[in-house]
Amino acid sequence: MARVGLTAERLTLAGAELADEVGFEHVTVSELARRFDVKVASLYSHVRNSHDLKTRIALFALEELADRAADAVAGRAGKDALAAFADAYRDYARQHPGRYDAARFRLDPQTAAAGAGVRHARMTRAILRGYDLDEPDQTHAIRMLGSVFHGYVSLEAAGGFSHTAVDPQVSWDWIIDSLDTLLRTLTTR
Structure with a gap:
């Protein structure tokens, strides 16, 4: 019998919070059971195993991030949309490193296709419509933006920019300006 108050949704949220505290790689069903002061077996009526728990947390994080990004870009176009989208990712990574x-x-492909990752791709394509890119340039641009944003956020989180006097925000703004310039240049090719 399931313990009163425990649900898959509650465990997913608690797992996401745990990921922010200890790192996503350290999230396990047994660690979550300790948080709720229950036996591990009592959680298996809600989640199958640690992989299932991590999948649920990933889907939750993707949805949460998609909501934030959508709110950030609403009503914006061009460079403003690009900057708002990028800032939403960076802010989310700073506020929720484990969820990020x-x-x-x-x-797996079926789970990914049903998750919010599709919304992320649609939003990126919508932002790129302002740059009037044809395929395959649009796909290349999506991959480039994802790589730049994720790379910067990852290096910043690891302390990679703490060794110079240049403010990371100044570099971030410079990168967004450079991406905008590049994307506008690609339009005219």
Whole structure:
């Protein structure tokens, strides 16, 4: 019998919070059971195993991040939309480092297709419509933006920019300006 108050949704949220505290790679069903002061077996009526728990956290994080990004870009176009989209990712990674890592968890194709990752791709394509890119340039641009945003956020989180006097925000703004310039240049090719 399931313990009163425990649900898959509650465990997913608690797992996401745990990921932010200890790192996504350290989230397990047994660690979550300790948080709820229950036996591990009592959680298995809600989640199958640690992989299932991590998948749920990943889907939760993707949805949460998609909502934030959508709110950020609403009513914006061009460089303003690009900057708002990028800032939403960076802010989310800073506020929820474990959840941000969870959003990068490899999902099987069927689960990924049903998750919010599709919304992320649609939003990126919508932003790129302002740059009038044809295929395959649009796909290349999506991959470039994802790589730049994720790379910067990951290096910043690891303290990679703490060794110079240049403010990371100044570099971030410079990168967004440079991406905008590049994307506008690609339009005229």
